[in-house]
Amino acid sequence: MKIKDWYRENKRYFSLSELNFIFKSFAQGKNCLLDKNEVEKLDKIKADKFKGVPLALSLGREEFFGFTFKVNKNTLIPRPETELLTEAAQELISKNSLKKILDLCCGCGNIGISLDKLITADLKIYLADLSSESLALAGENAVNLGSKVKIVNSDLFSGFKEDSFDLIISNPPYVESKNIKGSLAYEPKLALDGGKDGLNLIEKIIVQAYRYLEDRGFLMMEFGYGQKKRVENIIYKNGQYIIKTWIKDYSNIWRGVILQKNNA
Ligand SMILES: C[S@@+](CC[C@H](N)C(=O)[O-])C[C@H]1O[C@@H](n2cnc3c(N)ncnc32)[C@H](O)[C@@H]1O
Structure with missing residues (x-):
């Protein structure tokens, strides 16, 4: 045929x-x-x-920032809105000459590996995830794309002791448990489930990241539709960061934030 x-x-x-x-x-x-x-x-x-199986899963690959990432049922399929977070990180890294970067909750490695490929300066990029299957895939993607990122098995920051980073970037699970249905059911619960209000991991990251950031270091996170106000409340309650920028997605909806560690 x-x-x-x-x-x-x-x-x-x-x-x-x-x-x-x-x-x-x-x-x-x-x-x-x-x-x-x-x-x-x-x-x-x-x-x-x-x-209803997502096309990327049938093909075993997805495009992100023009790079082809291998994906499978053990990891989240990279989404277009995460390209916008990555693009904002690219700008932040270049403007502030950031060197040591952690992609926390890395999945197939799309954020950290893309940054490594897009930025010519010498960066030290770490990819961390709790899922060993995701880390194996991130490792394969790093090899396929010729990236020298370091891969760490870590429950949030448990895999890091004394490390401190210029930038921690994360697209954590943030879907409310009750909303994991339809085509989302084809992706791992660990990658999606942010608990009852979707913000379990986001709150933990805001609280814990402070210790792993350099003075004036940056924390960037993606969050879900309609979560901006609640994320803002968590940041104010925590009180350890300055809000630098909010990021919108392609539909003009607030989907990400850049924070800076406040050492004052
Ligand atoms: C929304 S996916 C993001 C994947 C990828 N960074 C992206 O943007 O497409 C969230 C990832 O967080 C990981 N994860 C969930 N709980 C975690 C934890 N406690 N510590 C580290 N990683 C975790 C999941 O395994 C999953 O790979």
């Missing part, structure tokens, strides 16, 4: 961007012949789509 014939038969099931993404994995050229194995793979992707 030719790619263009599969395309003609199945294009109504996918968006144009999904089709482009799918065909990147297969032989190039519209007249290219698919072997039996490839047709079976494409049909499985279609069957997965009907079941």
Whole structure:
């Protein structure tokens, strides 16, 4: 079967961007012949789509900042809004000549590895996660993308003793437990579940990060829709940081914050 014939038969099931993404994995050229194995793979992707399986999981990869990250059922699929957090970090690192960076709750390593690839200065980037499966994947992604990040198995900061960082960046689990349903059910609960109000991990990170930051160091975090006010309350209650910037996502919704350790 030719790619263009599969395309003609199945294009109504996918968006144009999904089709482009799918065909990147297969032989190039519209007249290219698919072997039996490839047709079976494409049909499985279609069957997965009907079941609601995210396309990235069917293909085993996702694009983030133009880099291809391997993903699987043990880790969160990188989301476009996290690119905006990463972009803000890129700017912050360059402007303030930050050197030692921790990507906490790293998943497949998309934030830390992208920063390492995007910034030419010599950085020391650590990736930490509680899930050993995620760390294995982050390790594979680092090798595939030629990045020399350090990988640490850590329950929040438990894997770090005396370390202090210029920047701690985190996209922690922040979904309210009751909202983990639909297509989210295909991703690990550990990566999503922020407890009853979604803010368990965010609050812990705000409290604990202070000890692991250099003087005037930065903490950046992503949070969920409608959580800004409550995140702000946690920051004020904690009282150890200055709020530098709030970050919006592509839908103009507040989804991230940059804090600076207040040494005053
Ligand atoms: C929302 S995912 C983020 C993954 C990735 N950084 C991204 O932006 O796509 C959250 C990650 O936090 C990890 N995690 C959950 N609880 C943790 C904990 N107590 N300590 C460290 N990592 C944790 C999960 O395993 C998961 O990889």
